[in-house]
Amino acid sequence: KQSHVPPSEKDSEQVNEEAVAGSSSQEQVNEEAVAGSSSQEQVNEEAVAGSSSQEQVNEEAVAGSSSQEQVNEEAVAGSSSMRERHIEDVVYSSVRQRHRTAAAECSLTLKIRALKSQVSKLRAKVKHLQRQKVSKGKKELTKKELMMKELQHLLPAKVYAFVSTQLQMSQRKCQGYRWTTQDKAFFLSLWHASPKCYRLLCKVFSMPSVRTLQKTCQAVDFKTGFNTNILSTMRKAMETTKPIDKLCAIVTDEMSLKEAVHYNEAADRVEGFEDFGKGQRTPYVANYASGFMVRGLFTKWKQLFGYCFTSGPIPHVRLQSMLFDGIRELRKAGMECLVFICDQAAGNRAMLTRLGVTKEQPFFSVDGIRVFCLWDPPHLIKNIRNNWRRHGFVLDGNEITWDILEDLYAYDSHQEIRLCCRLTKKHVHLPPFASMRVRLATQVLSHSVAVGIKALTDIKGLTGQHQQNYLAAARFCENFNGLFDCFNSKQLKDSHKLKCAISDASAHFPFFDKCLEWLPRLKLVGANSNKKQIPCVEGWQHNILCLKMLWSDLRQRHQ
Known part of the structure; x- marks a missing residue:
């Protein structure tokens, strides 16, 4: 049987049990508190031990600091001694440097004195050499002047x-060349005579460049008509003539030009x-120039003093007007024009x-003064x-044909010793533009060709008519060889009697x-x-009659 316990008793028993449990837990807490206090004591002991070790450490630190102070004192003592040694070294080096500087200054002073004495000696030597050079230069200049004076006479x-x-110019560089107007005029004449020869001479002598001569020509403003600058220069020259x-x-003569028009910027x-x-x-475009x-x-x-541009050959009326103006301009310049020379162009003949x-x-x-025409x-x-080449001539019934010259050349050109050494194929068979060369004509109508034909x-x-x-x-x-020699004489005396100057006894x-006598009988073949x-x-x-009249007129004037 299960006993029946009332609830109040059960609750009191439970409370007792809880109280017992609480007391046990309290005891446990007390034990833990005791344990905690013991651990606290242990901690305190450790803290005391730590503090003692800290004190020991502090003592060691104090000992270390004292040793550090000792080390510092030793370091300070060492540094002071090192500073003293450094100061001693600096003082010694400065003293030694002063001695060296003094020695160097002394040596420099000696060197300066030596150099000054050397400079003074060299200056004296230079002055002596300059005086010697000046005296030598004066002597050379005197010799040069004397030599130039002698050359001037010779x-x-x-x-x-x-x-x-x-x-x-031999004492200057090319950039230092300076030329007078007379020099430029002389070198321009050489250039116009032969450009190739001028370039060759430039390699040997000191001469102006071709560009310099071209600039000189470009500086001259030579307008159409008669140039007043040239005429004024000639007027001055004639004052002492x-x-x-x-x-x-x-x-006067004319030449053909290529038709062209261009703008002259300088003259606008x-x-x-x-x-x-x-x-x-x-407004007509020019294709001829007359000078x-x-x-x-x-x-x-000789001097060119006027020119003009024309469209076609110059008209004879215009030519006459310009000719008369040119003669009058020459008279104003102090010259007396006695002769007019031209070719047989249609305008001139008209x-x-x-x-x-x-x-x-x-x-x-x-203006009442004669002008002879040649x-x-x-x-x-x-x-x-x-x-002669195109038609042939007839003189007193004898035909003078070009075949005779061709026959002479055909025979003579194959001979070892030639009769006419200057006669070539170019003389007989004229190439283009060769008919304009005077030399080819005079060498055909020459004494050597006449002797060769004989x-x-x-x-x-040959006999009969062929011989004639x-x-x-x-x-x-x-x-004709003699005629050309008469009108082309260049010397007062010559071995050829017709090449010398005309005189009464010539x-x-x-x-x-x-x-x-024979020229009027000379006709063309078939005429x-x-x-x-x-x-x-x-x-x-x-020309023959004109030359005879001119000779008599000049004799009367200057007899």
């Missing part, structure tokens, strides 16, 4: 000027149109016909050769009379006997 004026210029040297001849005008000077311009040159009769000087010039009266008058001899000799007549044994034709051709060449006038003579043959007659 050499011609132009040669002396060239030599003195070379001596001056002898009267006989003022006699001159005016020469369009070039290339017909222009006669003094503002006389036309006027003056040349001394008794002295060797102008002289208009002025009434004939072979019997070969002159015209300008046809250009080189032009005449070329025309004679050209007519010798060929004997070599071939060949002999007539030989006389033809010989006579052989010119008898030869002229002989030529005036009518009543037909007027060809201009070139008539031109030679005109």
